[in-house]
Amino acid sequence: MPYGELMNARVRSEERRAEIVRAALEVIAERGYRGASLAAVAERVGLTQQGLLHYFPTKDALLVAVLTERDQWDAVPDTQWRVDLLVSLVEYNAMRPGIIQTFSALLGESVTEGHPARGYFTERYAKVRENMAAVLRAEYGDQLPNGLTPERTAPLLVAVMDGLQYQWLLDPESVDMPGAFRDFLTLLGENPH
Amino acid sequence: MPYGELMNARVRSEERRAEIVRAALEVIAERGYRGASLAAVAERVGLTQQGLLHYFPTKDALLVAVLTERDQWDAVPDTQWRVDLLVSLVEYNAMRPGIIQTFSALLGESVTEGHPARGYFTERYAKVRENMAAVLRAEYGDQLPNGLTPERTAPLLVAVMDGLQYQWLLDPESVDMPGAFRDFLTLLGENPH
């Protein structure tokens, strides 16, 4: 362990937390949030359930960490999103079923009453819709080739991405997620640029 | 109870089962399948948890009953689906959040490993995609105005319906589900009929 001695406690603690969050992502993908037990997450990082609670005092605290990690993940630094980057994103997602499964499961759960991720997803989708509207406006201007505005098209764009994910997760052989997404983009009309 | 005396045991049993399934739909909408306890469903129909198990011997059996009820529900008798009927369906759904919430929650859970509804949804989506392709073909012929085939458009249609449901459930005020769906249909091109 050449780096071990150089690490201070602070860094090691952060790494442990990141490890736990990663394990939590996996377990949530497999069993959902309600079905994910702290013990199962702990076991995956070689801890007891109580040892895990030392890092995250409650189950909800762990979920919060999972959600904020995701926020950092898909916040593309500086660069503005473009439509062709969305295609790349979908292609990238199609190679990482785990992450998609985690957040598809969480999204499904979040519509139930009192779910701890509900507020997160509500706010997130509001932001994402705004973001997508801006992307579309940058690409097409105030009016899409088919006559719709970016604001009215954005929810459709988001819906297609999410909906395709469910179909693809359930039956990857039958659904070409990136291909279908490109099909949707052609539906929006020819890029004027 | 004028009809009470005319009812035989068979009919009364069927009614009780239907009552239970209805209650299960509600509880699943509120807490998801994993979060829905037999006791909560039982209480809603005035039974003990063990009394409920008399009608459905396991929790999975109850889920199966819920899923088959849904199949009967959206099997439109005889009449072939048409695109304008889809709009009506979405409008109708927008007035019944409960049902949407139940099956959105179930869909989300179903992508997790070993979920008892996974097979159901996989098969269901295969059928629905076929169905939608047929609807599109009846409406537009072998090629949509934008050049896509019905088979390639069907997954998009399904994805939009599902994806919009999640956005709408999370924030009904911000998302006009039927309006957005109509927007999507205009994206498909003008109806040649």
Next chain:
DNA sequence: AACGAAACCTACCGGTCTACAGGTAACGGG
């Protein structure tokens, strides 16, 4: 070398969950 904090652990509590076992009361057909 001493000390205080961080990083775990064991033990345990109260609750909830599905399911099984077995009992009883009502009921309807012969």
Next chain:
DNA sequence: CCCGTTACCTGTAGACCGGTAGGTTTCGTT
């Protein structure tokens, strides 16, 4: 009127759950 079936009930097993209490070891700092 009897008798088998249906429709429940109580009791309980067995398992997991999140969380608390409190201990002990490890380790960096002084």
